[in-house]
Amino acid sequence: MYEYAIAWEWLAFAARWFHVITAIAWIGSSFYFIALDLGLVKRPHLPPGAYGEEWQVHGGGFYHIQKYLVAPAQMPEHLTWFKYESYFTWISGFLMLCIVYYGGADLFLIDRHVLNISPPVAILISLGSLALGWVVYDLLCKSPLGRNTWGLMAVLYVVLVFMAWGYTQLFTGRAAFLHLGAFTATIMSANVFMIIIPNQKIVVADLIAGRVPDPKYGQVAKQRSLHNNYLTLPVIFFMLSNHYPLSFGTQFNWVIAALVFLMGVTIRHWFNTTHARKGRPTWTWIVTVILFILIMWLSTVPKLLTGETDTAAVAPAFQQFAGDPHFPAVKQLVSTRCSMCHAAEPVYEGIVRPPNGVMLENDAEIAAHAREIYIQAGRSHAMPPGNITDITPDERKLLVAWFESAVEGKKQ
Structure with a gap:
């Protein structure tokens, strides 16, 4: 799964x-x-029906382009x-x-x-x-x-x-x-x-x-x-x-x-x-x-982004992921490695809003973003950026084990 x-x-x-x-x-x-x-230019020598022409240079050659507002007198052999x-x-x-x-x-x-x-x-x-x-x-x-x-x-x-x-x-x-x-x-x-x-x-x-x-x-x-x-x-x-x-x-x-x-x-x-x-x-x-x-x-002006996480909306995810035995350790890991940026009021220097509006400050928010945590910080090293918070290989394995355990538990 x-x-x-x-x-x-x-x-x-x-x-x-x-x-x-x-x-x-x-x-x-x-x-x-x-x-x-x-950029078309009208010139006297244009053929009947031609609206204008343009000369252009590109790729080592010259292009001579003419435009007909309605159509030329005869259908061209090739038309793109x-x-x-x-x-x-x-x-x-x-x-x-x-x-x-x-x-x-x-x-x-x-x-x-x-x-x-x-x-x-x-x-x-x-x-x-x-x-x-x-x-x-x-x-x-x-x-x-x-x-x-x-x-x-x-x-x-x-x-x-x-x-x-x-x-x-x-x-x-x-x-x-x-x-x-x-x-x-x-x-x-x-x-x-x-x-x-x-x-x-x-x-x-x-x-x-x-x-x-x-x-x-x-x-x-x-x-x-x-x-x-x-x-x-x-x-x-x-x-x-x-x-x-x-x-x-x-x-x-x-x-x-x-x-x-x-x-x-x-x-x-x-x-x-x-x-x-x-x-x-x-x-x-x-x-x-x-x-x-x-x-x-x-x-x-509002000072606080509205965010998109709703406890009611993620109730199924909360039961599935927050109820897994790995969750207490995962919560501690996220709070030390992720929440300094992913918070309503980030404390990491230079970050004034939670990246992508994702906040990971409580059980419901962590459970709601379980899949993203799994992909971004477990299966890949995309997060934290440049591993700025020094997340260890064992901690990434914990995130993987948590997500996969919760998913397998739901199947059973």
């Missing part, structure tokens, strides 16, 4: 690695084409489609959501101080919110409001802020931020799968059939691409936030999320304006720094 914990940890690592690789591919190609599109980067980024992200948050719903997804629900209900809410988000977003884009690009983006911002608040009323702070990222990423990937690629296929089919493509398909795709452009950086922030409790472990976490979306706009505006050769609006960086300082302030 304990082998399952190790295998599950490696599965989570593989999924995260897969997700990072595909995300790099998607975001990299997206940023490149946005910069390319904004950029879509799988988006699809696999979403698939790998959803896989991680299943492994970490659905598989560990009692610890990572549900905070019974926020909403006392069962894991199946929490998972259904999670899935439903992702699907509903796309439906609402798509209907807004197709409504009369969709003809006003910036008015639509303002409404979408209100929707995102509402979702930020809503998720914090349903899940743990960590899960709320992760879901906000997943909610936004689902919209972005669905834009590619449901709108951008299908519209481009219609244009290609018209070309093959000898018909003149309707410009509306390209215009709609461009609007959705613009949304993806401004949503990318906030999604990255939310995906990284689970490593930084100061971002999500505060009563103002939904306000922080709202400000993160604004920072995504200001940062992308600088790059978009620069790539379009319309100047370098340095004011955007000033606004971004102010917003970030405000976020830092909001993260410390």
